[in-house]
Amino acid sequence: MSVESAALVYFSPTGTTKAVLSKIGEGLASKLHHIDITTEDRENIVVDDSLAIIGIPVYAGRIPPVAVQRLKRLSGTCPCVCVAVYGNREVDDALLELKNLVTERGFKMIAAGSFIGQHSFNTAERPLADGRPDSSDDALAVNFGEGIAAKLARNDLSEPAVPGNFPYKPNGPSLGGAPVTVADSCDLCGECEASCPTHAIKITDGVVVTQPDECIGCFACVQACPTDARVFPATERLEKVRQWLFDTCKARKEPVTYI
Ligand SMILES: Cc1cc2nc3c(=O)[nH]c(=O)nc-3n(C[C@H](O)[C@H](O)[C@H](O)COP(=O)(O)O)c2cc1C
Known part of the structure; x- marks a missing residue:
């Protein structure tokens, strides 16, 4: 099958998930239709494109709970690609959680990937995946899009295995406070x-x-x-987390795709 139009569906408060999905879409060479669920309040969102690329950021190894609520308002029956974007720590159970959730909503996952985005807690003093996705990540994302198009052209709708455990790890505690x-x-x-x-x-x-x-x-x-x-x-908690991430997640991680 060919991908006439692809929906890019994302929850992306600081824009890195949107940027990664846009690059994957570039590789598909299809008409792209953005469905931004970051602040979306609609009760029902029907995806009727020939492919959906659905992306979320990883929060404490899970999908942010508000993004889960939004994703539960989606429905569709087309093949889909699940993408988790994370700040160079770990994806943990988020990709498996996303696959299970979109499958419940009617989609058929045919590919998945984890990509790295600048951590929301990034600062000049304690850089955390600063500037990512960068040009190397972008090239891998475009290449992934091309691989998805090739898989669909072969009419291959097989479901790849994705990492993660069920029961999922518990959601993270609040940072305490607000801007x-x-x-x-x-x-x-x-x-x-x-x-x-x-x-x-x-x-x-x-x-x-x-x-x-x-x-x-x-x-x-x-x-x-x-x-x-x-x-x-x-806050004491935010500074502790920033320092811990800075100390333990320095080594650059690379995108991983499952196709
Ligand atoms: C509350 C919170 C929790 C996070 N937890 C993780 C995590 O468990 N692992 C990780 O690598 N990155 C984590 N991050 C970083 C985000 O996954 C990363 O910054 C992502 O690129 C943000 O996506 P967005 O720009 O689309 O909002 C967390 C960010 C926030 C705000």
Whole structure:
């Protein structure tokens, strides 16, 4: 079969998952249709393309729970590719969890991959997969897209094995706290409010109000703010995690594909 149109479906608060999926799509040479579920509120999302490439970031070795909720609103019967993007620590059970979830939604997984994206906790002092995906990752993603197109051209819909264990590891604890807005730097543009996957940010009477209990620590608002007014306070837990990741995940990991 040929891939006339492919849907790129992603939950991607800081944009790396979207970037990886876009490169895989380039290799397919098809019409690409973006379905961004990062802040999506629709109850039903029907995918009627000839292929779906579905991507999520790894949070504590799992799919972020809010992304699970969004993925459960998808349905489709086409072949699909599962992609987990992670910050150079581990994928753990996220790819298996994604495969199981999309299979329940009617899709047929025919390929999968894990790719590396700059860690949301990256800082200049403690770089974590800084600048990834880079040109080498991009080339591998395009090549993966070409491999998927070739597999479909052979009418091969076989399901590759993916790593992971069931029962899955438990979801990670909250980072404690949420980003705050430095009022002097904020021009109330609303980018933070629009970027928040859980709608935890509301601008009311000229003040940016964040519900800390709803914050998932994804850093979308910090990245989206054009004036650098959104700052995640360096809580003891966040700093400990940053240091641990910096100390233990220095060695560069490479994308792995299953086809
Ligand atoms: C709360 C949280 C937990 C994370 N947990 C992991 C993890 O377990 N393993 C890992 O390698 N990266 C982890 N990351 C890093 C993200 O997977 C990585 O930054 C990814 O590229 C973000 O995707 P996005 O840019 O599409 O939002 C975590 C990031 C956040 C915000």
